[in-house]
Amino acid sequence: MTPALEIRNVTRRFAGLIAVNDVSFLLQPREILGVIGPNGAGKTTLISLISGTLAPTSGDVLFEGRSLAGMPAYRRARLGIGRTFQIMRPFPGLSVLDNVAVGALFGHGGGHAKLAKAREQARAQLDFVGLGKFVDQRADELGGPGRKRLELAKALAMQPKVLLCDEVMAGLNLVEIDEVIAVIRKVRDTGISVLVIEHVIKAIKSLSDRLLVLHHGEKIADGEPAGVLANQTVIEAYLGKRRI
Amino acid sequence: MKTLRIALVVAALVVLAAVPWFGSDVLIQFGINALLLAVLAQGWNIIGGYTGYASFGNSVFYGLGSYGVGIAMAQWHLPFGVGLAFGVALAVTFAVLLGIPVLRLRGHYFAIATLALAQVMIAIVSNVTLAGQNIGLVLPPLNNDPLFYELSLGLLVLATLTVFWLTRSRFGFGLIAVRENEEGAEVMGVNTTLYKTMAFALSGVFCSLAGGIHAYWVTFIDPESAFDISLNVKMIIMAVFGGPGTILGPVVGALSLSAISEFLSSEITSLASLFFGIVVVAAVVLMPRGLADMLRRFRKTGWRYFAENIRTHRL
Amino acid sequence: MSAKPAVKEPLLDVRAISAGYGGMPVLHDVTLTVYPAEIVALVGSNGAGKTTLLRTLSRVLSATGGIVMNSHDLMPMTSDQVFAAGLVQVPEGRQLFDRMSVQDNLLMGAFRRTDKAAVARDLDRMYALFPRLSERRRQLAGSMSGGEQQMCAMARGLMAAPILLMIDEMSLGLAPVIVEQLMGVLTTIRDEGVTVLLVEQDVNLALSTADRGYVMETGSIVHSGPAKQLIDDPEVQRAYLGL
Amino acid sequence: KDIVLGASVQLTGPVANTGRYYRDAYQLAVDKINEAGGVKVGHETYTLALKLYDNQSDVNLSVRQYTQLVSRDKVNFLLGPFASNFALADSAVSEKYQIPMVQGGGASDQIFSRKFKYIFGTLAPASHYFGSTVEMMKGLDPAPKSVALLYADDAFDVSVAEGTRPKLKEAGLTLAMDERYSTNATDFNSLLSQIKSKNVDAVLVAGHETEILNFVRQAKSLAVAPKMYSFTVGVPSEDFRKALGKDADYAFGMTAWLPSADLKDQWFGDAAQFASAFKAKFNYDPDYHAASGAADVEALVKAVEDAGTIDPAKVRDALSKVDFDSLYGRIAFNENGQIDLPQTVIQIQDGKLVAIQGVHGKIAAPKYPMPAWDAR
Amino acid sequence: MDLLVQVLINGTLLGGLYAMMALGLALVWGVLNIVNLAHGAFIMLGAYVSLYLFTYLHIDPFLGLPITAAVMFAIGYCVQRGLLNLIVRAPMFNTLLITFGLEVVLTYLAQLAFSADFRTINPSYAGDSIVLGPVVLPLARLLAFGVAIALTVGMWVFLLHTTLGRAIRATAQNLVAARLYGVEPRHLYAVTFGIGIALAGTAGGLYGTVSQINPYIGAALTAKSFAISIIGGLDNPLGVIVGGLFLGILESLTALYIGPTYADVASFGVLVLVLIVRPTGLLGKAA
Numbered sequence A: 001m002t003p004a005l006e007i008r009n010v011t012r013r014f015a016g017l018i019a020v021n022d023v024s025f026l027l028q029p030r031e032i033l034g035v036i037g038p039n040g041a042g043k044t045t046l047i048s049l050i051s052g053t054l055a056p057t058s059g060d061v062l063f064e065g066r067s068l069a070g071m072p073a074y075r076r077a078r079l080g081i082g083r084t085f086q087i088m089r090p091f092p093g094l095s096v097l098d099n100v101a102v103g104a105l106f107g108h109g110g111g112h113a114k115l116a117k118a119r120e121q122a123r124a125q126l127d128f129v130g131l132g133k134f135v136d137q138r139a140d141e142l143g144g145p146g147r148k149r150l151e152l153a154k155a156l157a158m159q160p161k162v163l164l165c166d167e168v169m170a171g172l173n174l175v176e177i178d179e180v181i182a183v184i185r186k187v188r189d190t191g192i193s194v195l196v197i198e199h200v201i202k203a204i205k206s207l208s209d210r211l212l213v214l215h216h217g218e219k220i221a222d223g224e225p226a227g228v229l230a231n232q233t234v235i236e237a238y239l240g241k242r243r244i
Numbered sequence B: 001m002k003t004l005r006i007a008l009v010v011a012a013l014v015v016l017a018a019v020p021w022f023g024s025d026v027l028i029q030f031g032i033n034a035l036l037l038a039v040l041a042q043g044w045n046i047i048g049g050y051t052g053y054a055s056f057g058n059s060v061f062y063g064l065g066s067y068g069v070g071i072a073m074a075q076w077h078l079p080f081g082v083g084l085a086f087g088v089a090l091a092v093t094f095a096v097l098l099g100i101p102v103l104r105l106r107g108h109y110f111a112i113a114t115l116a117l118a119q120v121m122i123a124i125v126s127n128v129t130l131a132g133q134n135i136g137l138v139l140p141p142l143n144n145d146p147l148f149y150e151l152s153l154g155l156l157v158l159a160t161l162t163v164f165w166l167t168r169s170r171f172g173f174g175l176i177a178v179r180e181n182e183e184g185a186e187v188m189g190v191n192t193t194l195y196k197t198m199a200f201a202l203s204g205v206f207c208s209l210a211g212g213i214h215a216y217w218v219t220f221i222d223p224e225s226a227f228d229i230s231l232n233v234k235m236i237i238m239a240v241f242g243g244p245g246t247i248l249g250p251v252v253g254a255l256s257l258s259a260i261s262e263f264l265s266s267e268i269t270s271l272a273s274l275f276f277g278i279v280v281v282a283a284v285v286l287m288p289r290g291l292a293d294m295l296r297r298f299r300k301t302g303w304r305y306f307a308e309n310i311r312t313h314r315l
Numbered sequence C: 001m002s003a004k005p006a007v008k009e010p011l012l013d014v015r016a017i018s019a020g021y022g023g024m025p026v027l028h029d030v031t032l033t034v035y036p037a038e039i040v041a042l043v044g045s046n047g048a049g050k051t052t053l054l055r056t057l058s059r060v061l062s063a064t065g066g067i068v069m070n071s072h073d074l075m076p077m078t079s080d081q082v083f084a085a086g087l088v089q090v091p092e093g094r095q096l097f098d099r100m101s102v103q104d105n106l107l108m109g110a111f112r113r114t115d116k117a118a119v120a121r122d123l124d125r126m127y128a129l130f131p132r133l134s135e136r137r138r139q140l141a142g143s144m145s146g147g148e149q150q151m152c153a154m155a156r157g158l159m160a161a162p163i164l165l166m167i168d169e170m171s172l173g174l175a176p177v178i179v180e181q182l183m184g185v186l187t188t189i190r191d192e193g194v195t196v197l198l199v200e201q202d203v204n205l206a207l208s209t210a211d212r213g214y215v216m217e218t219g220s221i222v223h224s225g226p227a228k229q230l231i232d233d234p235e236v237q238r239a240y241l242g243l
Numbered sequence D: 001k002d003i004v005l006g007a008s009v010q011l012t013g014p015v016a017n018t019g020r021y022y023r024d025a026y027q028l029a030v031d032k033i034n035e036a037g038g039v040k041v042g043h044e045t046y047t048l049a050l051k052l053y054d055n056q057s058d059v060n061l062s063v064r065q066y067t068q069l070v071s072r073d074k075v076n077f078l079l080g081p082f083a084s085n086f087a088l089a090d091s092a093v094s095e096k097y098q099i100p101m102v103q104g105g106g107a108s109d110q111i112f113s114r115k116f117k118y119i120f121g122t123l124a125p126a127s128h129y130f131g132s133t134v135e136m137m138k139g140l141d142p143a144p145k146s147v148a149l150l151y152a153d154d155a156f157d158v159s160v161a162e163g164t165r166p167k168l169k170e171a172g173l174t175l176a177m178d179e180r181y182s183t184n185a186t187d188f189n190s191l192l193s194q195i196k197s198k199n200v201d202a203v204l205v206a207g208h209e210t211e212i213l214n215f216v217r218q219a220k221s222l223a224v225a226p227k228m229y230s231f232t233v234g235v236p237s238e239d240f241r242k243a244l245g246k247d248a249d250y251a252f253g254m255t256a257w258l259p260s261a262d263l264k265d266q267w268f269g270d271a272a273q274f275a276s277a278f279k280a281k282f283n284y285d286p287d288y289h290a291a292s293g294a295a296d297v298e299a300l301v302k303a304v305e306d307a308g309t310i311d312p313a314k315v316r317d318a319l320s321k322v323d324f325d326s327l328y329g330r331i332a333f334n335e336n337g338q339i340d341l342p343q344t345v346i347q348i349q350d351g352k353l354v355a356i357q358g359v360h361g362k363i364a365a366p367k368y369p370m371p372a373w374d375a376r
Numbered sequence E: 001m002d003l004l005v006q007v008l009i010n011g012t013l014l015g016g017l018y019a020m021m022a023l024g025l026a027l028v029w030g031v032l033n034i035v036n037l038a039h040g041a042f043i044m045l046g047a048y049v050s051l052y053l054f055t056y057l058h059i060d061p062f063l064g065l066p067i068t069a070a071v072m073f074a075i076g077y078c079v080q081r082g083l084l085n086l087i088v089r090a091p092m093f094n095t096l097l098i099t100f101g102l103e104v105v106l107t108y109l110a111q112l113a114f115s116a117d118f119r120t121i122n123p124s125y126a127g128d129s130i131v132l133g134p135v136v137l138p139l140a141r142l143l144a145f146g147v148a149i150a151l152t153v154g155m156w157v158f159l160l161h162t163t164l165g166r167a168i169r170a171t172a173q174n175l176v177a178a179r180l181y182g183v184e185p186r187h188l189y190a191v192t193f194g195i196g197i198a199l200a201g202t203a204g205g206l207y208g209t210v211s212q213i214n215p216y217i218g219a220a221l222t223a224k225s226f227a228i229s230i231i232g233g234l235d236n237p238l239g240v241i242v243g244g245l246f247l248g249i250l251e252s253l254t255a256l257y258i259g260p261t262y263a264d265v266a267s268f269g270v271l272v273l274v275l276i277v278r279p280t281g282l283l284g285k286a287a
């Protein structure tokens, strides 16, 4: 079976700093892959390299066996790569509904969609992530966590094959985190592969099929969650004593 | 409500179209000027209002349109229509060739790069013999102001219908997404480069047509007046005055500002520019979201609208 | 209601505050007291109005009611005056000066401080606390990773030498080690006499560090009391800890 | 009864400083003629009235204002704006409505080459501007050999340069530099450095007043002193001497008009009296713009009196035949509607304007060659 | 060879003046995010202030610069405090509009007050020059150059290394956060705009000593200032020196080798190229 994503020896530098250093891994179809690591380890950079908003200094990303080298972000989106932004990027002047409708119009599922139909899909998506009450609000009137959910809804509306989530649970309380976990599981059950970055260990532990740890841009562990979380290096670099 | 608005627009259109039958020559001339400015404001609205790129290079399109007509008619003795087509071709070529690199710039940098383009065009054209260098071109005169008037009005209607279509179409939705957050739009599948370039070109088509009509009407063009930066400033001001990113805002803004300016320069002739400046300053302070927003909300809030505006926008 | 001895004067006294956005009310008669040198946790679900309350206290938002700190009436003040009175906020969404270096961001925290030597000392302390920031003094704040930015925001708040520090979503985006370390810092500064009002989604974490807590629900305070007591409150457990 | 003359001139905007000459000259001439009893048309006497608009130095606006003057204000005749590009656009209005326009603000050949019937101009043709200067240069001692010709890239100055080149060749002078510069240029350092390094004897500049002021000041600061320099505009105006002070000395210029008592005039007596009346009323000295503007009014009045009617078409025919002496000189239009006036070479000597060479030859001795700047 | 050296010197000195003209614009734009279309008009006003100090009070135009700057600072402070502060939070374009209106009003009032005549500030030494072998250094330009460089460097030190300068930058980037950290923005905005206008006024005083002024010189100066700020980049006040020198030298060389009418093609063409290759200017930090 071709993996949904294959990351091959990817490196990215920022003026003297190596943010991602020779990282390789696979994301299998219908897999939920958790990515953790200390702050500044290169997790977000990794997502940007996959979604095409940053270009790798070296290395390659393959989507369903096909190299994405040089492909602009919008084409990757249409192929089926959806992402959220850790530092949220809503369309501030548009309504919450229209924010999501953009995804339905232009994403993997879009292409020839009509505006009215896209809005309909968007509404459904918003209900799904629990923002149903806010459809008519302007996006910049949402509080922080509301925007996180909006990010998720926008990405989902694109009907992606691979979903890249960058800290969509940050700022939610435990009850709400459980809701989002349920949402992501349901998404996976529709056949989507998911990559989740999260610092909420409890969530990542229960959600991930597999866990990958980055440190100083390098992959330091990759495997089944309980094992990885028990790894001494991971504990020292990342978890600390408290290990929730 | 909605039918009422449509009826109002249609009625206004009928009155406007009938002006040559009852208006004086001065009114018709004023009309041609004001309508062409409205076309420019509406053209700018596509790239500036909907796509969020503050173009200062639209006067380049206007100038290319003028020179398209000028060169075709004065140098090659071709008919007006061919000149217009030539001008549009020049404008679209320019939009595509220069749009792609320049539209990579954001915000102020884009504004200034396009401003510089207008300067470069003046400088280049003043050295091109075919375009009459800095001396300019004199076109064969056609004394038919009603025709020019109806042409301008038709162009304005076309431009406005295009903008109306934008607001209902996938393309327009993509442009708005680019305006609101370009990187966000890109990762959601909007081909931002293509969309921006198309918006720039579309905006250029209308501006160049306006320039072409104007050139034939005044029968004389030179680089300074064809690529006049202050014309670009004017279109922005008119669009912003009316309400950028709305369908009728730029039109209303252009027509009303033209009317104010014309009234001032014929009634209090030597104080005109002073008053015009004061009107602009006062308008920005009192209604920073444009006429369209004021008309929409004034009914509800009344005079409080202005005080409210100052309160929400001041430091 | 208060767990502190009644002899102690409150540092911050918030009485019947109501506020909202453009006509839509969010806070309804919120009353809350903070005593000197304690950590108070404010918890509640999304959209409860915690951020709104902090904004109101910093006078970013207009409101009705009464806010008194250290016997200064904060109601007629602007946010810069509130800051001058010693009430400092680490805002939601970090609000860094994106196109300025990390160091400049930290120094902006000390904008009103005149004792240069003390500022330099505090700067060193911050760099010791956050070695990552020390490595990146010259990097533009906006180009840092989410967690690094959060560290920068915390450090900036601490640089202001606050009397009362309000932190909105402190743990947001931070690796567990760092969160743990920061909780230690809060206890330290509390012991140095700085008062902390902490808004936190991780209820467990917040209440296990804090002295007292308030629980907010749709714009009103619904529970309050010593932190330990709140953790054990079955209703709180059900609503926030998913137990 | 009134005869209304309409005009739109630059009272504000970048060229307002020249526009005012026309406003004031029109007003003065109209007042003077009314004082003298007005205009006799057949058996009736008419008073002149003036309707002026400010075009804010905007060509489009000026076109609309001229249209307004003829169609709404129903003025009888038109006077011109300042500058060739305005005259070029505005003459289309007079042609369209068949109302005669007499203008003294545009000299570009394009205005008259369109075969319009209703436009008349009282400025000398651009191509003749440097004629008398070259004539004078032939008699200078030591004779200048190399010449630099610098000109702005607008219609008028390009025409001047085109007319000058053959004249220089004919006089046996070598053209060491022939440079077109952008209108409104402010920096002449590169050109001046070239003049210095090529050791050019004489510099001829066709441009605008502000460019010429910059040119002289920068010449001084770079210590560039050719044997002579001459300018198409600026030198005759009072502004020029005021702005440059002592540095204005030795500059050659030209004017088609000087306030001389030899120029007799039916209303003002002579040009000198015109100049003093002008100065008394407006508190600055008139130059050829003003004289030309006053002559425009007189030409119209003459034509109306000759035609014996205020019918525009008849007055137009009368205009094409007028031939009279005015404070500005002899006014007789050729078939294009232009008059031909020779330029008098002038020079600033000790802060005063001195006429050097006119139609009839030498008037005064030129100060030549110009000394170095630090040797003055 | 001498000619080339001379032209390079001319260009460098011109560039210093250019830098001075652009400095205030770059400050107000880069820091306050106000695109000041009235910048040239303020340069013009500053020139008149200098002119009046010189002709009526006989104050040397260079020694009078501090007075000019003070007067212009006061004007700028009041304009920001009384007018521009009213729209700081309105959409960005409004600053464009309001300063456009302001430019119209200022120009009109200037014509009313000063007439449209060209004036010069002409101290006795204005045309003097220092001769160094084959090359000539015009004195007034040299002085102007010195003032420009000194002020630009001063501005750079001020913005990057003082508390007030840091606060000014911070406020521009994030108004809410700056307030939360104790900045009183109304005053600070006004001070910043005042400084910008004082710099514009100083540029005007210098401009008047080397060129002509009339009420209408503003628009062209605004356009030039834009080009310079962008070539240099807005992030760093030293950028305007780079931009100014670059433009000055380029224009002089173009006039020499290609022809004076191509100076604008060259300068604005290079501007576009710079933007395409380095969108944040020569000295700007990459985003």
Ligand SMILES: Nc1ncnc2c1ncn2[C@@H]1O[C@H](COP(=O)(O)OP(=O)(O)OP(=O)(O)O)[C@@H](O)[C@H]1O
Binding pocket: A140, A141, A142, A143, A144, A145, A146, A171, C021, C026, C044, C045, C046, C047, C048, C049, C050, C051, C052, C053
């Ligand atoms: N700028 C705004 N304009 C309009 N409504 C707003 C704005 N900011 C917040 N709100 C609304 O006010 C309510 C309270 O929001 P607030 O951000 O204070 O909640 P919170 O308790 O901080 O929640 P969170 O956990 O989401 O941060 C929410 O319903 C939110 O939608």
Ligand SMILES: Nc1ncnc2c1ncn2[C@@H]1O[C@H](COP(=O)(O)OP(=O)(O)OP(=O)(O)O)[C@@H](O)[C@H]1O
Binding pocket: A014, A017, A019, A037, A038, A039, A040, A041, A042, A043, A044, A045, A046, A086, C143, C144, C145, C146, C147, C148, C173, E287
């Ligand atoms: N544009 C940039 N310029 C310079 N350095 C950058 C840039 N973007 C990211 N970095 C640096 O690269 C490193 C990796 O950043 P990244 O955002 O990928 O971290 P992260 O693992 O997502 O961290 P966090 O958990 O805090 O979100 C960080 O040290 C960051 O400062």
Ligand SMILES: [Mg+2]
Binding pocket: A043, A044, A045, A086, A166, C145, C146, C147
């Ligand atoms: Mg991250």
Ligand SMILES: [Mg+2]
Binding pocket: A143, A144, C050, C051, C052, C092, C168
């Ligand atoms: Mg909040």
